[in-house]
Amino acid sequence: MGTFAGHALPGSFFLIFGVWWTIQIFIRYYSSIKHHIKFTSSLTFPCHCGRLKNVPLQPCLIIFFTVVGFSLEIYTGTSDGHLSEPGNAHHATMYFFFGVMAVIDLMVHFEVTLPKDVEYAIAAIAFFVEWILFEFHLYDRSQLDVLVHTLLNYVVAANVLSILVEMKYRGKILAPLFRSYMVCLQGTWFWAIGFILYNPNPNAEKWNEEDHEQLMIATIFV
Incomplete structure (x- = not known):
């Protein structure tokens, strides 16, 4: 993963x-208002694309991404x-545990009998494993490398928190929106780290990974 592509893939x-x-989330929320039913969030959403409506598209795509990432x-x-x-x-x-999360989502889609909220528990575990891995992933690296990955780890920890909050308040739209926002932020963070540490442009000016001012700028970029 110590390449631009290695950060662009999980970022995407x-x-x-x-x-x-x-x-x-917004489609379900406004649909619940339109039909006067209670809004309830979930980790898995069906595709509203004609014939694909009954296809578990989301877990299948996650499994595809995780298999590709794991294999690479x-x-x-x-x-x-x-x-x-x-x-x-x-x-x-990290990829393996997100794959497990997708398998559980697949079982939920096909209404397999599972313990209540098990999909949230597994998702929280997947992000928690990612957090632990990155926490002990930064030994003997430059200050800039440690900084950008430490900031990323704060976002991963917030992802764990967001999932636990949503599991408790599934009827509140702000809970799943918090989760989706933190996941998006994690994606942009991976891309930013890729450009800072492994810029694919050979003519780009390299960062001074031990310079204090550039460390401060990196926190803004990321």
């Missing part, structure tokens, strides 16, 4: 689903048949 993942959730991390981190890059192992673990 979080951005796409953050925007998707935001749109679906294992492939690029493997040397002589052994996983030689601990950082890649961290990222692969």
Whole structure:
């Protein structure tokens, strides 16, 4: 994941689903007002696209993204048949838990009997695992690298909090909107980190990763 593409992929993942959730939350909210029914949020939303209405599009897309991400991390981190890059192992673990979250969402879609709110519990665990992995992911790195990933970790922690809040207040629209906003923010953060640390433009001026003023600027960019 120590590349621009390695940050752009999860950044796109979080951005796409953050925007998707935001749109679906508003659709459900205004539909509930129109039909005079109680608004109730969820982690999985159906697609309102004709024939795809009954297709579990969201969990299937998440599974696709996580399989691609997991496979790339294992492939690029493997040397002589052994996983030689601990950082890649961290990222692969993150993708794995989001894949588990998607499988649970798939079971919810097909109305498999599950404990109440289990999808929220698994989603909170997935973000919590991501938070723990990034917390212990920054040893022996430059000040700039540590800073931008530490700021990212604050957002990941807020994602855990947002899911727990939503699980408690599923009838309030602000709870799921808080969750979708934090997921979008995490996506933009990944993209910003990619440009700051691994700018794909060969002519771009490189950041001084130990300069205090540039550290301050990075907090604004991210």
